Amino acid sequence: MDNLANMFQRTYRVEFETDPTTKQVTAKLPTLNHTADFGDTAEKALSNLRDLATGFIEVLLNEGKEVPPSDTTEKGGVFMSLSLNLKTGPKAKRAKK
Numbered sequence: 001m002d003n004l005a006n007m008f009q010r011t012y013r014v015e016f017e018t019d020p021t022t023k024q025v026t027a028k029l030p031t032l033n034h035t036a037d038f039g040d041t042a043e044k045a046l047s048n049l050r051d052l053a054t055g056f057i058e059v060l061l062n063e064g065k066e067v068p069p070s071d072t073t074e075k076g077g078v079f080m081s082l083s084l085n086l087k088t089g090p091k092a093k094r095a096k097k
Helices: 042-062
Strands: 007-013 015-018 025-029 035-039 079-085
Touching: 007 042, 025 042, 035 042, 042 079
Parallel strands: none
Antiparallel strands: 007 079, 015 025, 025 035
């Protein structure tokens, strides 16, 4: 079977905040249930968020729940693209565009 046929992809807009006291950076995906993680730098926060968001999508897929559609990138900003290999697991309920 073709590997591309097993790929699940989404792209979400990322929002950042920096804590004024700790200087920790928080990266958040509002469309993906406000999934958020933090780090000492924006890069570390994004890396942590990618792991968390991928796991969250895997849970949604395994439970047969709807995964929010990708955000539109027309207005610019920072976006995170996530690709998951579906293999032969449960099918996701894909949100209608």
